[in-house]
Amino acid sequence: MYAPGVRKRRYSELECFTLGLVWQLGPCSPYDVRRHMLGSPSTQWSASAGAIYPLVRRLHRRGLLSVKAKRTGKRARRVYRVTPAGMGVLRGWIGPPLDPEAITAVYDPLRSRARFLAAVPREQRRRWVAAAQAALEEVAARIRRWDEVYGSSGDPIAPLITRHGELDVRARSQWLEELRRGIDEHR
Amino acid sequence: MYAPGVRKRRYSELECFTLGLVWQLGPCSPYDVRRHMLGSPSTQWSASAGAIYPLVRRLHRRGLLSVKAKRTGKRARRVYRVTPAGMGVLRGWIGPPLDPEAITAVYDPLRSRARFLAAVPREQRRRWVAAAQAALEEVAARIRRWDEVYGSSGDPIAPLITRHGELDVRARSQWLEELRRGIDEHR
DNA sequence: CCGCTCATGTAACTGGTTACATGATTTA
DNA sequence: TAAATCATGTAACCAGTTACATGAGCGG
Numbered sequence: 181m182y183a184p185g186v187r188k189r190r191y192s193e194l195e196c197f198t199l200g201l202v203w204q205l206g207p208c209s210p211y212d213v214r215r216h217m218l219g220s221p222s223t224q225w226s227a228s229a230g231a232i233y234p235l236v237r238r239l240h241r242r243g244l245l246s247v248k249a250k251r252t253g254k255r256a257r258r259v260y261r262v263t264p265a266g267m268g269v270l271r272g273w274i275g276p277p278l279d280p281e282a283i284t285a286v287y288d289p290l291r292s293r294a295r296f297l298a299a300v301p302r303e304q305r306r307r308w309v310a311a312a313q314a315a316l317e318e319v320a321a322r323i324r325r326w327d328e329v330y331g332s333s334g335d336p337i338a339p340l341i342t343r344h345g346e347l348d349v350r351a352r353s354q355w356l357e358e359l360r361r362g363i364d365e366h367r
Numbered sequence: 368m369y370a371p372g373v374r375k376r377r378y379s380e381l382e383c384f385t386l387g388l389v390w391q392l393g394p395c396s397p398y399d400v401r402r403h404m405l406g407s408p409s410t411q412w413s414a415s416a417g418a419i420y421p422l423v424r425r426l427h428r429r430g431l432l433s434v435k436a437k438r439t440g441k442r443a444r445r446v447y448r449v450t451p452a453g454m455g456v457l458r459g460w461i462g463p464p465l466d467p468e469a470i471t472a473v474y475d476p477l478r479s480r481a482r483f484l485a486a487v488p489r490e491q492r493r494r495w496v497a498a499a500q501a502a503l504e505e506v507a508a509r510i511r512r513w514d515e516v517y518g519s520s521g522d523p524i525a526p527l528i529t530r531h532g533e534l535d536v537r538a539r540s541q542w543l544e545e546l547r548r549g550i551d552e553h554r
Numbered sequence: 555c556c557g558c559t560c561a562t563g564t565a566a567c568t569g570g571t572t573a574c575a576t577g578a579t580t581t582a
Numbered sequence: 583t584a585a586a587t588c589a590t591g592t593a594a595c596c597a598g599t600t601a602c603a604t605g606a607g608c609g610g
Contacts, residue, residue, distance in 0.1 A: 192569070193476065200483035211589050224474040231570050233591055255578050255589070271487050274480045276498035282476035283502040285510060286539075287411040289380065289469035291531045293461045296387035298524055300458050311463035315470040323472060337485050340549050344478045344542050351538035352473075355531050362527050379597070398561050418598050420563055442606050444561070 189242070194225055195235060196273040199244060199266055202236075204335070207248070207261040210236045219329070221322040221345060236260060244269055290315070290352065294359060302363075309360045316356065320349045376429070381412055382422060383460040386431060386453055389423075391522070394435070394448040397423045406516070408509040408532060423447060431456055477502070477539065481546060489550075496547045503543065507536045 191199075201213050210232045217227035225231070239245045244266030250257045262270065273279070290312050297305050323345040330338060378386075388400050397419045404414035412418070426432045431453030437444045449457065460466070477499050484492050510532040517525060 193479065194570080197479055200479075200486070203486055204483060209589075210591095214589095221472040222474050223468055223471040226571065228571055228573095229589090229591065230572075230593090235569090253578075257589070267486065270483060271491070274483055274487055274491075274495065276491075276494050278480075278498050278502055279476070281410060282480065283505055284410040284476070285408045285506055285532050286473040286475050286535055287409055288473050288531065288535075289466075289471070291528060292380065292384055292387075293465075293469065294531075295524065295528050296391060296457060296461055298522055299387065299390055299454065300461055304458070304461075304463075307463050308461065311465050315465050318470055319472055335485055336549065336552075337481065337546075340542075340546050341478060341482050343545060344475065344481075344539075345472050347538040347542050348473055348475075348535075351534040352531075355527075355534050358530060359524075359527050362523065365523075381598080396561075397563095401561095413599060415599055415601095416561090416563065417565090417600075422597090440607075442561070 191269060191273065194231065195239065196270065197225075198232070198235060199239060199262060199270045199273075202245060202260055203262045203267070203270060207259045209257055209259055211257075219326065221319060221326050239266070286348075288352065290356075297359075297363070305363050309356060309363065313353070313356050313360075316349055316353050320346075323349065378456060378460065381418065382426065383457065384412075385419070385422060386426060386449060386457045386460075389432060389447055390449045390454070390457060394446045396444055396446055398444075406513065408506060408513050426453070473535075475539065477543075484550070492550050496543060496550065500540070500543050500547075503536055503540050507533075510536065 198213055201216060202208060205212055205216065210229075213236070214227045214229065214232050217225055217232075236245065240247055240260065244263055245260045246263050248259050248261075250259050275282075293308070294312075297308060300308070323342060326345075327339070327342040330342075385400055388403060389395060392399055392403065400423070401414045401416065401419050404412055404419075423432065427434055427447065431450055432447045433450050435446050435448075437446050462469075480495070481499075484495060487495070510529060513532075514526070514529040517529075
């Protein structure tokens, strides 16, 4: 139960993730947040200005971020940092308890497409698997590049995040290999 | 280049996935599509009526689905099937070429949260990993149930889709285990 | 006959995207 | 000095969500 008007507000994944990034990057601007997201191997968010700037101002209005205007010469720059209230929300989001919607099988667009492979001619099927394997190679490369840049940040957890990507790609590669064999059998 | 007015329309993931489901389930109603999605271990889509019904009608209007009204007694039922044009769009969506946005590291809400584990006290960190491991157990169970129901559909690819889920959970479990050890070291 | 599932939908909202705009600063 | 990047933002749009509504049929 909450006092009237003090409803427990729910924040979106993007809001909480942004909160986390501001904490992790240290005092930083919305632009820094965007740049970081754009470099990430996951494409979950477009990190568009139209999303981030209003979002950060929202978090500030709610008291989860504090702001300090810095200017170099004539260029304006707003540097945000997470307030104690913000840390509370961040910790609550991380959990436990885990938000039920965080408990899910991951969504993989490759799997979505593979599900309907029986709808395409055999030759296309073969080519599809080859293309998907090449795609995973690309993802792996993206993760390695990411690791080079952000792996040496001092945070002992950072390399374990990259590791997630590696294990993810490895599992999906194995899956594609099994898929390839499965398709070859049924002709 | 396209003839004037014949712009190549882009369809959303949900639209194409729905198209695929209608093809896979055979002639079926929007309700069938929803029920199928709701049972899926992935929570990517809420499969809300507000999404599916307008979407299916849209696909019909664009000529990708054909409709036949069936009624049992007084109960109405619209049964859709994929048209040749619809199959074209479905095959195009599957690829190759793969849509660039399909080439990505999967998004995992557990990883998103883990990234900021250094922001919480050590004890919470420990409890978080335990909670995440339990969560993955739940996902694994969901996938097994799904497999029982849909694994015996005759489609040789179906079990390979389930397999993706198994490999996914296994990889994330291993990752959590490494995370647990990594956290225990740094105290 | 009550409650549940079947089956179809609509209305209001909203979070995020696309695309554009502006001006300062850096680099080729 | 032209192009690229830094840094901030806004406006229009849209796909998908939440929540509600309606009525038929079925099982206990």
